[in-house]
Structures are given as structure tokens and as C-alpha cells.
Amino acid sequence: MAQKRKAADAELEDGPPVRKSPSSITLAYPSLSHSPSKPPPFQQPTQLLTFSYTPDHVLEFNDSALRYYIDPPLGADLGYGYDKWIRRPDERGRLDPLLQAWSRFKKGLCEGPSSSQSRAPDIHVRILIAPYEERDGWELNVMRVGGTLYFEEHLSEAKLKGKNEMEPRHRRQTYHGYAFESYCTTSTPGRREDDSSHVHGWGGDVNTNVQWCSVVKTKLGDRRIVIGGEVDCVREKYSGNTANFVELKTSLTIRGSADETKFEKKLLKFYLQSFLLGVPEIVVGFRKPSGQLVTTQSFRTVEIPRSIRGRPGAWDPLICLAWGDRFLSFLHDTLPANTGKDVWRVTLSPKVGIAVAKLDALGVEDVMGGDDRVGFLPRWYWDEMGLDADGSGYASAHRGESSQRQGTCTSGVPSGWRI
Numbered sequence: 001m002a003q004k005r006k007a008a009d010a011e012l013e014d015g016p017p018v019r020k021s022p023s024s025i026t027l028a029y030p031s032l033s034h035s036p037s038k039p040p041p042f043q044q045p046t047q048l049l050t051f052s053y054t055p056d057h058v059l060e061f062n063d064s065a066l067r068y069y070i071d072p073p074l075g076a077d078l079g080y081g082y083d084k085w086i087r088r089p090d091e092r093g094r095l096d097p098l099l100q101a102w103s104r105f106k107k108g109l110c111e112g113p114s115s116s117q118s119r120a121p122d123i124h125v126r127i128l129i130a131p132y133e134e135r136d137g138w139e140l141n142v143m144r145v146g147g148t149l150y151f152e153e154h155l156s157e158a159k160l161k162g163k164n165e166m167e168p169r170h171r172r173q174t175y176h177g178y179a180f181e182s183y184c185t186t187s188t189p190g191r192r193e194d195d196s197s198h199v200h201g202w203g204g205d206v207n208t209n210v211q212w213c214s215v216v217k218t219k220l221g222d223r224r225i226v227i228g229g230e231v232d233c234v235r236e237k238y239s240g241n242t243a244n245f246v247e248l249k250t251s252l253t254i255r256g257s258a259d260e261t262k263f264e265k266k267l268l269k270f271y272l273q274s275f276l277l278g279v280p281e282i283v284v285g286f287r288k289p290s291g292q293l294v295t296t297q298s299f300r301t302v303e304i305p306r307s308i309r310g311r312p313g314a315w316d317p318l319i320c321l322a323w324g325d326r327f328l329s330f331l332h333d334t335l336p337a338n339t340g341k342d343v344w345r346v347t348l349s350p351k352v353g354i355a356v357a358k359l360d361a362l363g364v365e366d367v368m369g370g371d372d373r374v375g376f377l378p379r380w381y382w383d384e385m386g387l388d389a390d391g392s393g394y395a396s397a398h399r400g401e402s403s404q405r406q407g408t409c410t411s412g413v414p415s416g417w418r419i
């Protein structure tokens with residue numbers, strides 16, 4: 001467990017002081033005019049385990065949903081199979097799958113709880129890109145249990161309805177990305193699927209219930225983080241680590257400088273999403289508005305920041321990492337450690353900053369959603385961790401011990417390296 005950082009650390013000095021109001025505590029945006037003089041180190045992610053979701057979205061601890069990369073045919077119709085798309089509805093972003101995986105991993109291994117846990121890299125991506133977010137705000141639910149922060153995305157009923165009732169044009173554009181994954185993946189390395197559709201390169205009808213997920217541990221500054229997220233495919237073979245992971249994305253073809261600028265902004269999210277999970281390669285399929293695949297381009301994840309450096313309006317990943325470290329420090333310094341059942345709502349207002357407010361009893365009840373939970377943590381996890389009413393127990397008992405461990409764990413899980 002990482003030790004608590006003080007608010008006077010170097011990364012915090014550039015930002016305005018934290019302001020308090022009767023209802024919430026706020027953290028203002030960082031400056032975008034210069035890189036931090038001392039950016040926090042980031043540790044390369046180390047894979048802990050993987051799991052799969054079946055066509056019925058049942059979680060299984062195996063690699064049955066693993067797919068392998070294969071070059072897609074240029075000119076492919078990304079609208080093909082749209083009428084057969086099995087789309088899993090958007091729902092509350094629960095931590096439960098990650099907690100199941102974490103529970104499975106830590107049994108028998110020399111690992112205490114992490115200092116930050118998130119269900120998907122998208123949550124941490126949203127946190128890190130916040131300095132450059134100009135339009136879309138977001139809300140997170142946060143619990144601090146001992147020295148560990150747990151995050152889940154908060155989606156109101158209105159937002160969930162909007163996600164599940166997309167406009168036809170937006171829905172079809174979303175499908176283009178899934179269809180690209182079908183054309184780019186196969187269940188057997190180096191060989192296309194024997195599909196009855198007779199469409200060249202088609203890898204099978206899209207069912208978003210099916211996912212292959214990786215759980216990794218990493219470190220930002222002195223805080224360990226456990227993240228779980230979907231991995232699209234691997235190149236050639238899977239060796240039990242992230243070395244051959246491939247992320248698949250689509251984008252409109254670039255027709256001029258305006259399109260190029262828009263794509264470079266999009267690369268920030270592509271980069272961070274893969275960077276946090278340890279995915280070394282991103283393959284982008286460029287398509288026409290009609291959905292026809294024109295070309296593909298492979299990007300090495302770690303080289304993306306260098307490719308846009310010096311461009312007008314270019315983003316700086318060091319600003320994002322420094323903000324992420326500052327954000328986590330802010331929460332550790334703000335949220336009391338002895339109120340484990342409390343739930344806090346973190347809200348981003350674009351171009352303004354972060355506001356944190358404690359939920360009242362009705363707010364916590366809404367977060368629980370009628371399930372057997374302590375806050376948003378499932379009851380079974382709370383009981384398994386041996387936590388008391390104030391969040392003490394396993395987490396607090398192991399905080400000091402785990403924070404002092406260095407190097408390689410005796411279980412054989414490497415600590416990774418700093419980049």
C-alpha cells in the first residue's frame with residue numbers, strides 16, 4: 001500500500017490551492033502552458049490475470065474469448081452484419097468483475113490491496129485527460145476503505161437512457177468500430193474464420209457480450225493502481241503478458257488539416273487507454289462516412305506523444321500524468337480514512353475543475369441500486385476482506401506492510417519498470 005502523500009509535493013505546487021465550500025471540496029484545473037518540472041514516474045503495467053465473458057456475458061476465468069490479429073481486407077464494408085448485431089445494453093459500471101478477479105489473484109499471493117482500483121481503464125483515462133476536456137463532464141463514485149480508493153462511473157438514469165437510445169446515425173457509427181474488430185480478428189493465429197457469410201475477411205457476427213479482459217497493476221507516483229479492461233486481440237501469440245496486445249480503433253479518413261487536428265486530439269484518448277493497460281500497439285482503420293474501410297495504420301503506443309509534439313494545440317502526456325497524481329493525492333488528503341462505508345461523488349466541470357461531495361443516505365441508497373452492497377462494494381467482497389464498519393480490518397492492517405515491499409514479489413510477479 002502506497003504511503004499517503006502530502007499536499008506540498010512538487011506536483012501540487014503549480015496548481016491553485018484547494019478551496020472548500022459548505023457542500024463540496026474543489027480542485028482547480030492545472031496550467032496547460034508548460035510541462036511539469038518534475039512529472040511523476042509511471043510504472044509499466046504488469047499483468048496479473050485474464051478472464052473472459054461468454055456470449056451470454058457469463059464471467060469465466062479462462063481465455064475462451066481471446067482473439068488474434070489478422071490484417072483486414074481493404075474496402076471492407078463496416079456496415080455488414082448490422083442487422084445481426086447483439087448489443088449488450090449499457091448499465092451501471094460496477095466494480096464487481098474486477099473485484100472477483102482481484103480476489104482470485106490475491107489468494108495465495110503476497111499482495112495487499114492496491115491504493116486505487118477501477119473497473120476499466122476508461123475511468124482513469126477520463127481522469128488523466130481532464131485537463132484537455134473541453135465539452136463532456138463526468139461523475140465518479142469513490143469510496144476510501146482504509147488506504148484504498150475504489151472508483152466506479154456514476155451514470156444517471158437519463159445518461160443511461162441516452163446511451164441505450166442512440167440516434168440511428170450514431171448507433172451505426174458505433175457499429176462500424178465493432179465490425180472493424182470482426183474483420184481484424186480470428187480465433188486461430190494466422191488463419192481467417194470459416195464463416196458461412198461468404199464475405200471476405202468477416203470474422204463473425206458482432207456480440208458485445210463477448211469480451212476478453214486483462215487485469216494489470218501499475219503505479220503512478222507512489223500509488224499502486226489495479227485496472228481491468230477489455231483487450232481487442234493479440235498479435236501472433238499470447239505469452240501470458242501484455243507484450244503482443246493490440247487495440248483496434250476506427251476514424252474517418254483524413255481529408256485536410258482540420259481532420260488531421262481532430263484526429264491528433266483523438267489520439268490522446270487512444271494513447272492513454274492503451275498506455276494504462278500496457279497495450280503496445282494500436283491499429284486504426286480509416287473509413288469513409290459510408291463505412292467503407294480505406295486503409296489501416298499501426299501506431300506504437302509509446303511513440304504517439306513524440307509524433308504530435310510541436311504541433312499546433314498538441315497535448316502533453318506529462319501534464320496528464322501530473323494531474324492524475326495530483327488528483328489521487330487530493331482524494332487521499334481529502335477523504336477521511338476511517339469512514340469506509342461513505343460514498344463520495346466526484347464531478348468534473350470542463351475547464352473549471354473537480355468538485356467532491358459526500359453523498360447523503362438517499363444518495364448512497366441510489367448507488368446501491370437495491371443490491372446487497374456496502375456503498376457500491378458488493379457485500380461478499382466487504383465480508384471477504386474482513387472489513388469493519390469503519391473500513392478498518394484487512395486493508396488498514398496490510399497498508400504499512402505492502403507499502404514497504406520492493407522489487408519482485410515472492411509469488412514471481414515482477415514489479416515492472418519505470419518509464
